[in-house]
Amino acid sequence: MKLVALAIAASFLFGCGDSTPASTAGKRIVLHTAVVPDASFSAFTTGFGWNVVLTRAAVSAQALYYFDGPPPTAHRSPSRRETIERLFGLGTAWAHPGHYQAGTALGQVILASPVAIDLFAPTALAAGDGVTGTYRSARFSLAQVAPSSAALSGHIALAEGKATKNDGSGAEVYFRLIADYDDLSKSVVNGAVDGCVFDEVDVRGDGTVTVQVKPSVWLNLVDFSAIAPGTEAVPTETKDAGFSQGVTQLSAYRFAYAK
Amino acid sequence: MRLVGFGILASIAVWARGAHADIAPILPMASSPGEADPSSENSEAKGPPPIDEVRVTAPAPPRSASEVVQEKPVLGAAPHRTASDLIATVPGVTIAQHSGEGAAHQIFFRGFDAVHGQDVEIWVGGAPVNDVSNVHGQGYVDLHFVMPEVVKRIRSLPGTYDPRQGDFSVAGSLWLDLGYNEPGVTMSATAGQFNSRRYFLAYHPKDWSDATFAAFEYYSTDGFGPSRATQRVSLVGQAEARLGELVARVMASSYASRFDSAGVLRLSDINSGKIDRFGTYDPNQGGDASRTQMVLDLSRADDASRLSVAPFVVFRSMRLRQDFTGYLVQPYSGNAAEVADAEAASLRGNSEQQVHDAVTVGLTASYRRTVRLLSRSDSFEVGMSARSDWITQSQRKLAIDTRETTFTSVDAKVRATDLAGYFDLSLRPFSRLVVRGGARLDGLAYSIEDNGGGANGERRSAEGANLGKKATADFNIGGGVHALLSYGEGFRSPQARSLQEGQDAPFTRVQSYEGGVRYQSRPLQANAALFRTTLSDDLVFDQATARNERTPPTGRIGVTGQMVAQPADWFVSSASFTYTRASFSNTDGGFNAGDLVPYSPQVVARTDAAWKPTFGQWLGRTAEGQFGIGTTYIARRPLPFGEFGNDTFLVDATASIRLREVQLRIDAFNLLGLNWYDGQFVFASNFERGAAPSLVPQRHVTVGAPRTIMATLALYL
Numbered sequence: 021m022k023l024v025a026l027a028i029a030a031s032f033l034f035g036c037g038d039s040t041p042a043s044t045a046g047k048r049i050v051l052h053t054a055v056v057p058d059a060s061f062s063a064f065t066t067g068f069g070w071n072v073v074l075t076r077a078a079v080s081a082q083a084l085y086y087f088d089g090p091p092p093t094a095h096r097s098p099s100r101r102e103t104i105e106r107l108f109g110l111g112t113a114w115a116h117p118g119h120y121q122a123g124t125a126l127g128q129v130i131l132a133s134p135v136a137i138d139l140f141a142p143t144a145l146a147a148g149d150g151v152t153g154t155y156r157s158a159r160f161s162l163a164q165v166a167p168s169s170a171a172l173s174g175h176i177a178l179a180e181g182k183a184t185k186n187d188g189s190g191a192e193v194y195f196r197l198i199a200d201y202d203d204l205s206k207s208v209v210n211g212a213v214d215g216c217v218f219d220e221v222d223v224r225g226d227g228t229v230t231v232q233v234k235p236s237v238w239l240n241l242v243d244f245s246a247i248a249p250g251t252e253a254v255p256t257e258t259k260d261a262g263f264s265q266g267v268t269q270l271s272a273y274r275f276a277y278a279k
Numbered sequence: 280m281r282l283v284g285f286g287i288l289a290s291i292a293v294w295a296r297g298a299h300a301d302i303a304p305i306l307p308m309a310s311s312p313g314e315a316d317p318s319s320e321n322s323e324a325k326g327p328p329p330i331d332e333v334r335v336t337a338p339a340p341p342r343s344a345s346e347v348v349q350e351k352p353v354l355g356a357a358p359h360r361t362a363s364d365l366i367a368t369v370p371g372v373t374i375a376q377h378s379g380e381g382a383a384h385q386i387f388f389r390g391f392d393a394v395h396g397q398d399v400e401i402w403v404g405g406a407p408v409n410d411v412s413n414v415h416g417q418g419y420v421d422l423h424f425v426m427p428e429v430v431k432r433i434r435s436l437p438g439t440y441d442p443r444q445g446d447f448s449v450a451g452s453l454w455l456d457l458g459y460n461e462p463g464v465t466m467s468a469t470a471g472q473f474n475s476r477r478y479f480l481a482y483h484p485k486d487w488s489d490a491t492f493a494a495f496e497y498y499s500t501d502g503f504g505p506s507r508a509t510q511r512v513s514l515v516g517q518a519e520a521r522l523g524e525l526v527a528r529v530m531a532s533s534y535a536s537r538f539d540s541a542g543v544l545r546l547s548d549i550n551s552g553k554i555d556r557f558g559t560y561d562p563n564q565g566g567d568a569s570r571t572q573m574v575l576d577l578s579r580a581d582d583a584s585r586l587s588v589a590p591f592v593v594f595r596s597m598r599l600r601q602d603f604t605g606y607l608v609q610p611y612s613g614n615a616a617e618v619a620d621a622e623a624a625s626l627r628g629n630s631e632q633q634v635h636d637a638v639t640v641g642l643t644a645s646y647r648r649t650v651r652l653l654s655r656s657d658s659f660e661v662g663m664s665a666r667s668d669w670i671t672q673s674q675r676k677l678a679i680d681t682r683e684t685t686f687t688s689v690d691a692k693v694r695a696t697d698l699a700g701y702f703d704l705s706l707r708p709f710s711r712l713v714v715r716g717g718a719r720l721d722g723l724a725y726s727i728e729d730n731g732g733g734a735n736g737e738r739r740s741a742e743g744a745n746l747g748k749k750a751t752a753d754f755n756i757g758g759g760v761h762a763l764l765s766y767g768e769g770f771r772s773p774q775a776r777s778l779q780e781g782q783d784a785p786f787t788r789v790q791s792y793e794g795g796v797r798y799q800s801r802p803l804q805a806n807a808a809l810f811r812t813t814l815s816d817d818l819v820f821d822q823a824t825a826r827n828e829r830t831p832p833t834g835r836i837g838v839t840g841q842m843v844a845q846p847a848d849w850f851v852s853s854a855s856f857t858y859t860r861a862s863f864s865n866t867d868g869g870f871n872a873g874d875l876v877p878y879s880p881q882v883v884a885r886t887d888a889a890w891k892p893t894f895g896q897w898l899g900r901t902a903e904g905q906f907g908i909g910t911t912y913i914a915r916r917p918l919p920f921g922e923f924g925n926d927t928f929l930v931d932a933t934a935s936i937r938l939r940e941v942q943l944r945i946d947a948f949n950l951l952g953l954n955w956y957d958g959q960f961v962f963a964s965n966f967e968r969g970a971a972p973s974l975v976p977q978r979h980v981t982v983g984a985p986r987t988i989m990a991t992l993a994l995y996l
Contacts, residue, residue: 043921045863045874083971089610121610121618125963125974150975151920153869161971 046152051127051277052228053084053145055137057235058274062140062181064236069186070244076180076196077139077235078171079267080163082211083130084231086150086275089123091157091215093271120215126153127229134163138171139233150223158218158275160231162211162267164201176201176211177267179235180255183244194250196257197242199264206261207268218275227279237272241265340705340715342440342751343765344795344808345370345839349433351460352851353843356889357909358933358946358989362403362422362430366453369435370841370855373883373913377958377981378601379565380502380509381538383421385958389437389810390835390859391450392878394827396420397771397818398449404457404517404530405574406591407639407666409447411695412725412775414635414672415599416827417818418447424513424534424570426496428465428479431458431489437839438791438810439769440749442701442717445664446772449789449814457517457530459483459492464996471946471989473507475500479993490519490528503984504541504557506564511536528576539565542602543960543979556954556982560966561630561679566599584648593639602630602679605966607974613733621676624686628679634672641666654707660717664699670775673731690731693775696724703749711757716750723784725775743784745770759800763808765793788815807840813864820878820960831865833876852888861917877961880924881915900938907933916959918978924959927983935991942993949986957983 062074127150135145166174175198185191204211241262250256266272349368359365363384367374371389376382383395391398396418401408403425413419436444437451444452462485469477481494493516501508513534520527541559548554576589606628611621645662649655674689701719708714724742747768754762769789778784795808813834821828837859845851861876887909894902909931916924930951935944949955958981965972 043875044877044917044919045870046919047921085974122608123610124976128973128975130971130973 047225049127049150049152049223050226051086051129051148051150052226053129053148053231054142054228055081055145055231055233056142057139058232061233061235064239065186066183066236066242066244067240068243068245070183070193070242071186072181072183072236072239074139074179074181074235076171076178077238078136078169079139079177079233080134080136080167080169080172080175081131081145081161082134082163083128083159083161084145084148084229084275085122085125085159085161086127086155086218086229087122087124087157087159088126088154089121089157090220091217091270092120093215093217120157122157122159122214124153126150126155126223129229134165134167136167136169136172137233138169139235141171148229152224154220154222155218155275155277156220157214158216158231158273160213160216160273162201162204162208162213164211166200173198175199176204177238177263179238179263182252183239183242185244191245192249193244193247194252194255195244195247196255197239197260197263198257199259199267203259203261203264204268207265213268213270213273215270216273216275217270219277221277223277225279227277230276230278232274232276234272234274237269238263238266240269339434340713340753341763341797342436342715342749342767343438343793343810344761344763344797344806345437345793345810345841347435347806347841349435349853351431352845352889353853353887354427354430354433356851356853356887356907357931358907358948359427359931360948362425362427362455365427365430365455366401366422366433367911368853368885368887368909369433369453370839370885371437371837371857371859371883372435372453373880373885373911375957375981377543377960378599379507379538379540380500381423381511381536381568382540382566382599383419383423383568386420387879387883388450389812389839389857390837390861390876390879390881392820392876393418393450394818394820396447397827398447400444400446400448400452401455402452403455404515404532405528405576405589405643406530406572406593407641410595410597410635410637411446411639411666411668411697411772412670412672412693413597413637414633414674414689414691415597417771417774419597419635421568421570421597423511423536423568424532424572425455425457425515426479426494426513428481429457429459429492429494429515431456431460438765438793438812439747439767439789440751440765440791440793441767442703442719442747442749443662443664444767444769445699445719445721446697446723446770448769449771449787450812457492457515458489459494460489461995465993466996467942467991467993469989469991471500472987473501473503475987475989477989477991488519490517492517502539502541503987504555504559504982506539506541506559506562509536509538511538524579526578526580528574530574530576531572533569533571535567535569537565537567540601541981543958543964543981545964545966545973546956546978546980547973549980549982560605561602561628563630563679563682564601566597566601568598569596570594584646586646588642588644590642591640593637595635595637595639597633597635599633600630600677601633602628603960603962603979604629604964606679606968606972607963607965617733621686621688624676624678627683627685628677630677630679630682632673632675632677632684634674635670636672637668637670639666639668652706654710656705656707656713658705660703662701662703664697664701666697668693668695670695687730688732689729689776691727691729691734691776693728694726695772695775697772698722711755713753713755714750715753716748718749719747721745721747721770723772723786725778725784727775727778729776737780739778739780741775741778741780741782741784743786745786745788756796759798761797761799763793763795763797765791767791786815787817789813802846803842803844805840805842807838809836809838811836817876819876820962830876831863831867831870831872833861834864835859835861835876849891849893850889852886854884854886856882856884858882875917877917877919878959879916880913881917882913884910884912886910894936897938900940903937905933905935905937905944918959919961919976922961922978924978925956927953927955929953929955929983937993937995940995942991942995944991944993946989946991947986948989949984952986953983954985955983956980 129148
């Protein structure tokens with residue numbers, strides 16, 4: 021009891037009041053996850069000038085990660101502290117511009133088994149865990165094994181629909197583009213699409229991370245003129261290098277946080 | 280300076296009349312006239328040797344209320360396997376050993392996570408133990424070279440109130456004094472669980488003081504789980520003799536070890552049964568270490584003055600291989616090619632090999648004399664300290680599977696020099712008040728050449744100085760009770776590789792304050808104090824890089840108390856309690872003012888007790904027993920993200936019986952069989968290559984030793 025009394029006395033003597041927090045910096049948080057397509061996901065124009073209308077689009081995911089390292093595409097405004105530091109030549113030493121370093125993982129969703137994300141019927145993923153901090157970039161980890169889902173028909177990514185050439189030629193292609201893990205591995209390691217933009221935010225508590233998927237990026241490099249026209253009833257199912265590359269583009273996925 | 284007894288005793292040698300040989304043994308010292316030094320009782324039990332010298336000694340006056348001298352009775356109460364175990368008897372100190380039984384201990388002291396020594400200055404027998412700019416961690420201290428049997432006393436100087444305290448005395452200093460008082464030859468063999476074997480051999484001439492001895496140790500164990508085998512061999516010798524008017528002490532030691540390390544495990548993997556709690560992710564961790572050193576301590580004393588010069592040389596070598604993060608791709612600063620190389624290396628595993636070789640040469644010197652300023656007991660001292668380190672070090676990443684070197688981040692040569700001078704005054708303005716204090720100026724210089732990472736062999740140098748002022752007011756209340764107020768300024772030197780060309784070495788500045796009371800009588804010593812320490816910046820384990828990184832200023836406040844009671848020769852007990860609150864003082868780099876500093880436990884309580892009964896006569900010999908117990912309670916260890924680590928209550932016990940020449944002893948460590956975690960860290964890792972790993976920082980632990988029983992048979996000849 022005397023020691024406790026001494027401890028209390030010490031608190032007063034040394035100005036340690038109750039106003040200071042009795043914990044370390046940061047805390048662990050729960051991050052719910054929603055996957056949504058972008059607004060014009062089902063109808064868009066590709067870089068090769070094809071108007072695309074999708075009827076199916078799905079991708080499988082194994083995990084999502086959120087990091088504090090800025091994405092390689094970021095042009096972030098420096099914070100007030102960083103601006104002051106730069107005046108004195110004390111800026112943070114970042115790697116060469118363009119080389120992405122993820123930094124510390126602040127949040128994650130690790131799925132027990134691969135999940136099919138059907139962009140025409142988006143559903144919430146399992147809740148993830150994380151810690152407080154400034155979120156800046158993300159990783160979308162594609163599954164290595166296709167989930168048993170009708171939306172994917174045994175593949176890792178799938179997009180189906182009609183592409184119409186917008187040059188007045190009237191060319192139409194009914195397609196079903198598929199990609200398996202081996203196809204995607206030509207562009208990414210372990211299925212990890214790294215350096216996706218996470219809208220920079222200082223996360224201080226539980227919330228929801230929304231993953232916006234952009235099929236327009238998946239198909240942007242697909243040359244539909246090389247694909248047999250097919251029919252609406254029997255679209256041409258094919259693997260396409262442009263599609264595999266598109267699925268692994270970091271700009272195909274954008275992350276944001278909301279309380 | 281650190282003299283005979285390494286500055287622990289301020290002694291005055293009084294030469295008796297009569298002829299002296301040019302070289303004569305130093306006889307057992309008496310702690311006061313006519314009073315035997317308890318540690319020398321065995322020497323004196325054989326009959327008084329001819330008296331040709333009387334040395335009158337008294338404990339050095341304390342610099343703070345909580346300063347403690349742990350003597351042999353307390354140090355020997357509970358079982359201890361290493362000298363590091365011994366320092367856990369110091370109030371506010373607790374230790375962990377997260378890198379294997381042969382690796383240096385992690386030291387916590389009064390709210391500081393000193394890691395391997397960055398915040399605790401440690402000297403043993405007159406030689407500095409902290410490694411300057413060690414590649415594994417600043418101030419690295421490996422105490423395995425000294426056996427617990429030959430540690431005579433530990434003087435704990437919390438804070439920075441003594442001008443003799445130098446670099447790394449941030450939380451405080453621990454000065455270990457060597458001595459062995461068992462006369463004749465000691466031979467012991469120990470066997471225990473996990474195929475543990477220990478052989479100890481010592482000799483102490485009976486007519487010499489306990490400062491003269493030689494001791495040898497060999498220890499090996501398979502360890503309590505995979506990748507925990509250890510071997511070490513050590514020899515320590517010390518002799519003290521008179522050379523004419525000089526008293527000379529020579530201490531030399533040599534030590535080598537090799538050890539495996541199981542490394543860290545994720546707590547979630549243990550809890551889920553994914554890995555056995557005694558398992559390992561990477562069985563190739565471990566290392567080796569060696570240390571060879573010599574100290575020559577020459578002193579001369581008369582009624583009014585004392586002069587001492589003590590040069591030393593230390594040869595150190597250390598290799599560690601550790602894997603904290605598996606295949607995690609860690610952030611790296613450099614150009615694109617370097618970053619790509621570092622990332623490619625990480626994908627093959629972050630098994631880090633750290634090598635540190637150093638030669639340290641230095642000396643301490645002091646001159647003290649009485650002066651009559653305000654009273655007849657006033658005195659002043661001037662002292663100097665020099666230390667120069669020639670260091671070669673490297674850090675290389677190795678592929679986990681092939682052990683191939685994949686990346687070199689450090690390949691450096693460092694020359695570090697620390698020269699210091701101080702003065703120390705002791706004035707008695709009133710009969711009940713003594714004021715002690717002075718100032719110490721340290722000048723440190725560094726020369727660094729680095730070829731690792733993006734460095735290309737550029738040589739750079741930096742220099743800096745630190746002036747520390749110290750003062751203690753000691754008021755004699757009466758009845759053996761003293762009230763003390765103390766203030767001190769100290770520093771911690773920077774990691775040399777972090778310095779830029781021409782940079783003014785950015786010391787961590789330390790300010791310590793303490794107020795408290797001490798009580799001392801023959802059967803009882805007690806103290807209680809309030810303390811506060813502030814740092815201009817700090818080093819804290821960072822979960823992003825899995826190493827200590829610079830942080831904003833921190834402060835620590837706390838209360839400590841200790842009581843040692845020895846009502847009779849056959850019983851001693853010691854109990855201490857320390858509560859410390861460590862928090863950040865500024866907001867910066869992810870830390871907010873007021874946030875707790877992670878990792879160091881807030882509550883540390885320690886008890887040591889021994890009962891030494893006599894069981895009567897058997898075979899014409901007195902049967903003497905000893906039953907000892909040591910308990911350690913560690914609680915409220917803040918961890919990142921608002922969490923606290925697991926509290927721990929450990930009990931070690933010993934029981935022995937001795938018939939003069941033969942002793943049988945049983946030691947039990949972790950007697951209650953507690954499942955506990957020795958080390959607790961929070962950081963990100965990835966030990967699952969190619970899978971979807973968990974990457975968010977999470978708790979990693981090193982598992983503490985289970986209940987371990989050791990039996991020792993000792994012969995005293």
